[in-house]
Amino acid sequence: MTTPATTSPRNAASSLNAARRTRDLDVLADGTAVDVLVVGLGATGAGAALDAASRGLTVAAVDAHDLAFGTSRWSSKLIHGGLRYLAGGQVDVAYESAVERGILMERTAPHLVHAQPFVLPLTPLVTRGQAALARAGFRAGDALRAAARTARATLPAPRALSAVETRHLAPALRPDGLRGGLLSWDGRLTDDARLVTAVARTAAAHGARILTRARVLSLTGDGALVRDEVTGAELRIRARTVVNAAGVWAGGLVDDVRLRPSRGTHLVLRAEALGDLGCGLHIPVPGETNRFVLVLPQGDGRVYVGLTDEPVDGDVPDVPEVPETDIGFLLDVLGSALDVSLGRADVVGAFAGLRPLLDTGGADRTADISRRHAVVTSPAAVVTVVGGKLTTYRRMAQDAVDAAVAAGSLAAGPCRTAAIPLVGAAPRPRLAALGLPHRLVARYGAEAAAVHALGAADPSLAAPVVPGHPVTGAELLWAVRHEGALDVGDVLDRRTRIGLVAGDRDLAEEAARQALAAV
16 A cells, blocks of 8 residues: 655644654653643543643653543443433532533534534333433433533434334334424534544643553652553652543552442344444433433444443453453343344444442442532542543543642643634534535544545545445554554554454454554
8 A cells, every 4th residue: 555645744743653652752752841740541541641731831741552442432332411410319420521521522522522412212111101201301402402502403402202103213123103203403412532532632732641561650740650551661740730531440559549330232243134223322220210222323334232331349340351241231222112123143242341439438339420520639639520520521631630730839820722713623514615525524633634635646445445334444454553553552442443344354453453553
């Protein structure tokens, strides 16, 4: 394959790649101190790096693996408005979620976060009392949208559907006893790992040193001993203050935080198994009043079905396994509402993430633990941020950096991230005017033209790398050149998500190796 040049000055400022990583490591190995060291490059860690760098602070951010390696790539890909928290009486958490959703959809990431319609089918298992409660909940959620000043054009109003309208949007629903449906709207990410990549690249554009494959061996309030997992070399990163944003691994770095991880499992199905699904689905879990299984079409020939909320004991694995009990539970809930028969053979992939919930000792079930985040400063002056959820990553990062500024007595301005567009962000009319495939624009925003140009310059890069999946060779090359991908796993499992289906991953490995070798 050829490697046409597409690096503009803007791309160069935000580009992450092996060469930049080497340069940044060399600078830190020489003893250059930074104002803030961030540990963990999930959504919150990348957000903290951007927050601190945009305040004018010098920043290094490290992760033992890759961008979005942990929980941040295993979410439902939703940007929630907080309805579930409102139902639980957590009005402040719900309002914070609605505000952050509006910021992402209208200001910082309109290319990555879109309005997603959902239908709650009124099957015989949903009583009229439950339906009335759900209607009231959706109206309250719309009031939250208004309170957060998110435009009606961004998120349409909820409404009731007839049985015919409901089946039109979701033909796979069982018609027997179907009374209609309730239509609501929420925010949906094109891809959670892509959001983290965009945040990290935006931080890099503001001068942050973003270092993957850099494992923290020991952590103190004035820095960390780090091992370069590529070369095996060790270096000490000196910092005036430290933010521990390691998610479910945060408790292993400091002694002041107790976590109670919760496992959320999703299934991956082929889209054809569910017919022409024109919306997401909220399918009530039988016997539960405020718990649903989500059916989430992805627009790439796949549908995600989730999620569970099960406590996890013992050591935290790098990649959580999906137990068969979770798969059976999700298939059973699907079977309560669908007219199609789905079995274990229809599950072409599955993934599980661990939520870093703060253990307050008050809840019997992890599903009942508050999703409020917490910022804790240890006696050694390490600032740890835990809890929360993907939707509120920006606010979590803001609170963590505020605490770090105070702990380190740093001279820094106020948080600016609510008004900083992420890499690729542009007004929706401008994105529509690009005249490029919707899928490409939804993943790359304003950078879609540069990705498309790679394929236009070399037709071998324009074709999908896996039959039936839309990702092209140009996207693999872009991941290596500009998005910090260092190996096949980075390219297939996080930058493109081809790897969620094992068979597709096998078919794409050679193309990923070629992209890595071409740079």
